[in-house]
Amino acid sequence: xxxxxxxxxxxxxxxxxxxxxxxxxxxxxxxxxxxxxxxxxxxxxxxxxxxxxxxxxxxxxxxxxxxxxxxxxxxxxxxxxxxxxxxxxxxxxxxxxxxxxxxxxxxxxxxxxxxx
Amino acid sequence: xxxxxxxxxxxxxxxxxxxxxxxxxxxxxxxxxxxxxxxxxxxxxxxxxxxxxxxxxxxxxxxxxxxxxxxxxxxxxxxxxxxxxxxxxxxxxxxxxxxxxxxxxxxxxxxx
Numbered sequence: 001x002x003x004x005x006x007x008x009x010x011x012x013x014x015x016x017x018x019x020x021x022x023x024x025x026x027x028x029x030x031x032x033x034x035x036x037x038x039x040x041x042x043x044x045x046x047x048x049x050x051x052x053x054x055x056x057x058x059x060x061x062x063x064x065x066x067x068x069x070x071x072x073x074x075x076x077x078x079x080x081x082x083x084x085x086x087x088x089x090x091x092x093x094x095x096x097x098x099x100x101x102x103x104x105x106x107x108x109x110x111x112x113x114x115x116x
Numbered sequence: 117x118x119x120x121x122x123x124x125x126x127x128x129x130x131x132x133x134x135x136x137x138x139x140x141x142x143x144x145x146x147x148x149x150x151x152x153x154x155x156x157x158x159x160x161x162x163x164x165x166x167x168x169x170x171x172x173x174x175x176x177x178x179x180x181x182x183x184x185x186x187x188x189x190x191x192x193x194x195x196x197x198x199x200x201x202x203x204x205x206x207x208x209x210x211x212x213x214x215x216x217x218x219x220x221x222x223x224x225x226x227x228x
Contacts, residue, residue: 004159033215035218040125040220042118042122042205042218042219043160043205045215048215058215090159105160105162105216107161109157109158
């Protein structure tokens with residue numbers, strides 16, 4: 001079984017709809033992240049969480065919210081989806097290396113979201 | 117403003133030859149760097165990393181070089197194999213920071 005799973009894998013929705021993307025991990029990591037990938041822009045950080053009670057905005061948090069329901073679960077919500085939120089969304093986890101920032105990040109397979 | 121840049125969107129190399137992927141960064145505070153590899157329909161997977169106290173790190177066919185004065189790193193793959201065909205992302209962070217900054221990716225095609 002995959003260590004980091006994302007549901008759904010593909011989603012088509014309409015402008016104005018609320019949508020939630022879910023991420024679960026079995027790696028036992030404290031840190032979880034949401035990124036989006038757009039052509040020509042690489043991966044950009046939306047939100048990150050270092051433990052269940054910790055939520056932080058990344059580079060591009062506007063229009064998004066997150067919920068860390070448990071150590072293993074981190075959800076991303078689009079309250080009112082718009083077409084420029086069409087992108088590939090990745091969840092990632094990492095361990096907490098003592099004395100410094102994260103080391104390797106482990107990514108889920110991605111969710112392709114299309115907003116019409 | 118893109119703090120990590122990969123100026124070559126694509127690269128084609130013959131099997132058995134060397135592949136060199138380049139990455140530049142603008143933030144002199146970055147001191148930890150990674151390369152990720154991504155196949156279609158999959159998430160990125162970690163390949164190799166380097167901290168700023170080193171200028172080279174090797175792992176099998178993969179070597180990363182860091183030139184701090186030029187704010188430049190490169191990934192060398194020798195010899196290149198068709199299975200190396202993927203998109204490669206470089207990423208940078210401060211060792212005491214909270215997030216990684218990713219480049220835009222380079223699509224490598226290794227021609228058999």
